[in-house]
Amino acid sequence: MTRFHFRSTLIPLAGAVLIGTAGVAAADNDDLADYMDMFEPLPAMPPLPADNTMTPEKIELGKMLFFEPRISASGTISCATCHNPALGWADRIDRSVGHDGQVGLRNTPTVLNSGFLEAQFWDGREPDLEGQALGPIEADDEMAMNLDDAIEQLNEFEEYNEHFRAAFPESDGEITGENMAQAMAAFQRTLNTPNSPFDRFLRGDRQAMSDDQVEGMKLFVDSGCVACHNGPALTDSRFYEFDLPGPTDEGRFVVTGDEADRNHFRTPTLRNVAVTYPYFHNGSISDLGEAINLMGEQMLGTEFEDDELEKLVDFMHALTGEMPQITPPALP
Amino acid sequence: MTRFHFRSTLIPLAGAVLIGTAGVAAADNDDLADYMDMFEPLPAMPPLPADNTMTPEKIELGKMLFFEPRISASGTISCATCHNPALGWADRIDRSVGHDGQVGLRNTPTVLNSGFLEAQFWDGREPDLEGQALGPIEADDEMAMNLDDAIEQLNEFEEYNEHFRAAFPESDGEITGENMAQAMAAFQRTLNTPNSPFDRFLRGDRQAMSDDQVEGMKLFVDSGCVACHNGPALTDSRFYEFDLPGPTDEGRFVVTGDEADRNHFRTPTLRNVAVTYPYFHNGSISDLGEAINLMGEQMLGTEFEDDELEKLVDFMHALTGEMPQITPPALP
Numbered sequence: 001m002t003r004f005h006f007r008s009t010l011i012p013l014a015g016a017v018l019i020g021t022a023g024v025a026a027a028d029n030d031d032l033a034d035y036m037d038m039f040e041p042l043p044a045m046p047p048l049p050a051d052n053t054m055t056p057e058k059i060e061l062g063k064m065l066f067f068e069p070r071i072s073a074s075g076t077i078s079c080a081t082c083h084n085p086a087l088g089w090a091d092r093i094d095r096s097v098g099h100d101g102q103v104g105l106r107n108t109p110t111v112l113n114s115g116f117l118e119a120q121f122w123d124g125r126e127p128d129l130e131g132q133a134l135g136p137i138e139a140d141d142e143m144a145m146n147l148d149d150a151i152e153q154l155n156e157f158e159e160y161n162e163h164f165r166a167a168f169p170e171s172d173g174e175i176t177g178e179n180m181a182q183a184m185a186a187f188q189r190t191l192n193t194p195n196s197p198f199d200r201f202l203r204g205d206r207q208a209m210s211d212d213q214v215e216g217m218k219l220f221v222d223s224g225c226v227a228c229h230n231g232p233a234l235t236d237s238r239f240y241e242f243d244l245p246g247p248t249d250e251g252r253f254v255v256t257g258d259e260a261d262r263n264h265f266r267t268p269t270l271r272n273v274a275v276t277y278p279y280f281h282n283g284s285i286s287d288l289g290e291a292i293n294l295m296g297e298q299m300l301g302t303e304f305e306d307d308e309l310e311k312l313v314d315f316m317h318a319l320t321g322e323m324p325q326i327t328p329p330a331l332p
Numbered sequence: 333m334t335r336f337h338f339r340s341t342l343i344p345l346a347g348a349v350l351i352g353t354a355g356v357a358a359a360d361n362d363d364l365a366d367y368m369d370m371f372e373p374l375p376a377m378p379p380l381p382a383d384n385t386m387t388p389e390k391i392e393l394g395k396m397l398f399f400e401p402r403i404s405a406s407g408t409i410s411c412a413t414c415h416n417p418a419l420g421w422a423d424r425i426d427r428s429v430g431h432d433g434q435v436g437l438r439n440t441p442t443v444l445n446s447g448f449l450e451a452q453f454w455d456g457r458e459p460d461l462e463g464q465a466l467g468p469i470e471a472d473d474e475m476a477m478n479l480d481d482a483i484e485q486l487n488e489f490e491e492y493n494e495h496f497r498a499a500f501p502e503s504d505g506e507i508t509g510e511n512m513a514q515a516m517a518a519f520q521r522t523l524n525t526p527n528s529p530f531d532r533f534l535r536g537d538r539q540a541m542s543d544d545q546v547e548g549m550k551l552f553v554d555s556g557c558v559a560c561h562n563g564p565a566l567t568d569s570r571f572y573e574f575d576l577p578g579p580t581d582e583g584r585f586v587v588t589g590d591e592a593d594r595n596h597f598r599t600p601t602l603r604n605v606a607v608t609y610p611y612f613h614n615g616s617i618s619d620l621g622e623a624i625n626l627m628g629e630q631m632l633g634t635e636f637e638d639d640e641l642e643k644l645v646d647f648m649h650a651l652t653g654e655m656p657q658i659t660p661p662a663l664p
Contacts, residue, residue: 067418074433075425076413086399086410086660097408101432275662327657328417330607331424 032214038221041199042232042271042321046115046189052130052182054189058167062187064160064329065180071150072143073099079136079184082108085326088275089191094246094283099144105249107283110276112324113269115189118237122265122281125255129185134177151175159332193272193321201318209318216315219308224300228267234319239264242298246284274317289313364546370553373531374564374603374653378447378521384462384514386521390499394519396492396661397512403482404475405431411468411516414440417658420607421523426578426615431476437581439615442608444656445601447521450569454597454613457587461517466509483507491664525604525653533650541650548647551640556632560599566651571596574630578616606649621645 048054065071069078077098082091089110091097096104106122114120120132136142137150145153154160154175165173167183198217200208209217220226228236239252241263252261265281278284279291292312296302304312380386397403401410409430414423421443423429428436438454446452452464468474469482477485486492486507497505499515530549532540541549552558560568571584573595584593597613610616611623624644628634636644 069416069419070424074429076423076429078418080418081408081413084401084660086412086663087401088662091408092402092663093407097406099433101406323662325659327659330420330655331418 035218035221036202038226038230039198039202039217039234040232041202042113042116042192042194042196044192044194046113046192046232048189049128049130049185052185054186055167057163058183058186059190060187060329061163061167062183062185063326064163064331065184066187067328068154068331070153071137071145073145077143079111080328082136082142083111085324088112088272088323090276092277094278096142098142099140102141104139104141105247106281107278109268110272111188111191112276113192113233113271115185115192116231116233117235117266117269119239119266123252123255124237124239124266129188130181133181133184133188147177151177151180154180157332191324191326193323196271196321197318198315199321210314212311212314213318214315216311216313217318219304219312220315223296223302223304223308225295225312228299229270234270235267237266239266240299241265242294244280244282244284244294246282248282251281270316270319272320274320288316292316367550367553368534370558370562371530371534371549372564373534374445374448374524374526374528376524376526378445378524378564380521381460381462381517384517386518387499389495390515390518391522392519392661393495393499394515394517395658396495396663397516398519399660400486400663402485403469403477405477409475411443412660414468414474415443417656417660420444420604420655422608424609426610428474430474431472434473436471436473437579438613439610441600442604443520443523444608445524445565445603447517447524448563448565449567449598449601451571451598455584455587456569456571456598461520462513465513465516465520479509483509483512486512489664523656523658525655528603528653529650530647531653542646544643544646545650546647548643548645549650551636551644552647555628555634555636555640557627557644560631561602566602567599569598571598572631573597574626576612576614576616576626578614580614583613602648602651604652606652620648624648 052058066079066083069076069081072078082096082098083089084091089112091108093108095106096108098104109122114132115129118127120126120129121135126132126135134147137145138147160175161173164171164175164179164183168179171179197208197213201214201217220229228238228240230236239261241251248263250262252264252266253259255261268279273279274288277288278286279288285291285294289309289312292309293304296304384390398411398415401408401413404410414428414430415421416423423440425440427438428440430436441454446464447461450459452458452461453467458464458467466479469477470479492507493505496503496507496511496515500511503511529540529545533546533549552561560570560572562568571593573583580595582594584596584598585591587593600611605611606620609620610618611620617623617626621641621644624641625636628636
């Protein structure tokens with residue numbers, strides 16, 4: 001590795017406090033606290049919006065909608081089809097498969113901890129989960145259903161009207177796109193993965209990570225990964241360009257029309273990265289070590305030594321938290 | 333209704349004891365016990381095969397395989413896709429949708445209580461769950477994956493070998509079609525729905541069913557439904573012919589080549605019938621009352637009065653048991 005001297009550059013980081021030290025060299029355990037200050041443990045809940053109160057009724061309704069395939073054109077695809085609870089709430093294939101077996105443009109991002117992201121979708125075209133929720137229902141290569149038809153489907157079941165009434169008491173049970181989105185967003189904000197070895201380590205348990213994982217954490221800081229992968233979800237929610245094998249698309253340019261955004265994609269969360277392969281917006285890399293190597297070369301101009309790479313991979317495994325234990329709802 | 337005088341005909345019924353009474357007329361509560369003797373509550377477990385011991389390790393592995401989409405050609409279809417825990421462990425569409433959006437010939441039967449059936453598939457081509465388990469993996473219009481390829485997929489994950497080793501200690505972790513089938517069958521035998529209102533009623537709780545449901549139960553016996561819908565799962569697992577709207581196929585004839593079996597299909601379980609619509613082998617009828625009417629007309633030569641139909645529908649709702657509370661596994 002070409003040491004990046006990151007900790008001495010004092011790049012301002014959102015949500016991270018840099019306690020700078022001039023000399024870098026091989027950091028030892030005496031300054032472990034400095035490294036730990038670069039991070040923050042995952043809070044129990046993401047930030048909550050002022051206008052979408054999170055009641056148990058709304059969360060329950062959101063869970064029903066998340067597992068509901070009848071709001072897709074074929075009646076067989078739900079949010080949970082691609083955001084599969086058995087597969088890290090993603091799908092573990094390169095690019096998503098949707099309506100009529102169509103292969104989408106991009107890899108399915110996990111919904112785990114998605115409430116912590118400041119930009120939704122790989123191109124950041126929505127700022128929050130409320131804005132995100134209805135997109136896949138209407139996308140031609142995902143669930144392929146017009147929103148009005150989806151609402152008509154739900155209205156077939158009086159049980160749904162009752163749930164909407166309980167979740168939105170002022171609506172009198174009316175089903176709208178807006179309250180569907182609010183309910184699904186409320187449910188998704190419960191899908192967090194606390195208490196990873198990394199979180200326990202940050203909270204003081206020095207035995208929660210192995211020595212190699214601690215070394216990996218230091219490398220993660222020293223080599224500069226933390227410049228973009230920071231904050232509670234280890235992402236800055238900003239957009240970057242790099243080369244990948246396989247098909248790609250114009251990325252953030254599609255949203256902004258700004259040439260500077262062409263082929264730029266959002267920094268993904270590294271929370272649970274070991275169980276949310278394959279990687280990058282086109283899912284072209286399945287191996288975690290290979291993904292880290294590619295990032296090192298292209299984003300940091302660094303070639304990691306084999307033993308460094310191993311420690312970084314070990315550290316990534318420490319980011320796997322406790323999975324939400326969800327029992328699928330009994331739909332009407 | 334043309335009263336069928338079923339209870340006086342003393343048709344021998346497998347698993348049901350007939351305490352015959354000569355006079356029929358309007359039965360009153362005094363002979364309720366006679367009606368109750370026609371039925372049996374759902375046992376906690378179905379019959380277990382002598383050669384597939386049911387260990388927690390095997391059940392856990394079977395659950396993993398049941399939720400595993402990577403043993404399908406697209407990597408996106410698992411057993412749980414059509415046998416969806418959120419939809420009564422079936423799919424609530426007319427006919428199943430499989431690989432590349434292909435629509436299959438038949439309606440997806442629920443796996444709930446399927447260990448109690450003496451014939452698997454609508455055409456009874458397999459006698460038990462071990463025989464059934466691999467069929468949908470290899471079917472071109474379902475998961476569309478060659479068994480050898482499925483095994484190769486599983487062998488990609490050392491974690492699967494460990495689970496096979498734990499479930500089949502003598503196999504040394506080798507993955508074969510036979511042990512896959514045994515594990516999935518063991519898991520499916522846990523998917524039972526005890527303690528329906530009907531079961532509680534049969535066990536002595538006279539308040540478990542409403543008066544209309546009790547009347548419906550009597551009608552179910554008196555009109556002859558119980559001739560085919562008997563035993564713990566309320567099916568004789570035999571094969572019958574009748575006319576339905578919509579597409580059909582040759583049914584049991586495909587299995588036996590016997591002309592007498594042409595267009596014959598297995599009697600379905602009535603357990604959880606209210607939550608496992610649509611009905612019949614082609615899923616052409618969604619309304620439970622309509623399904624009962626059709627059966628009355630074609631199988632019993634009976635036209636039910638409106639109030640009789642309502643009571644029969646009410647009784648069917650009493651057959652909904654407690655759904656298994658399954659948390660999807662965390663797959664490797």
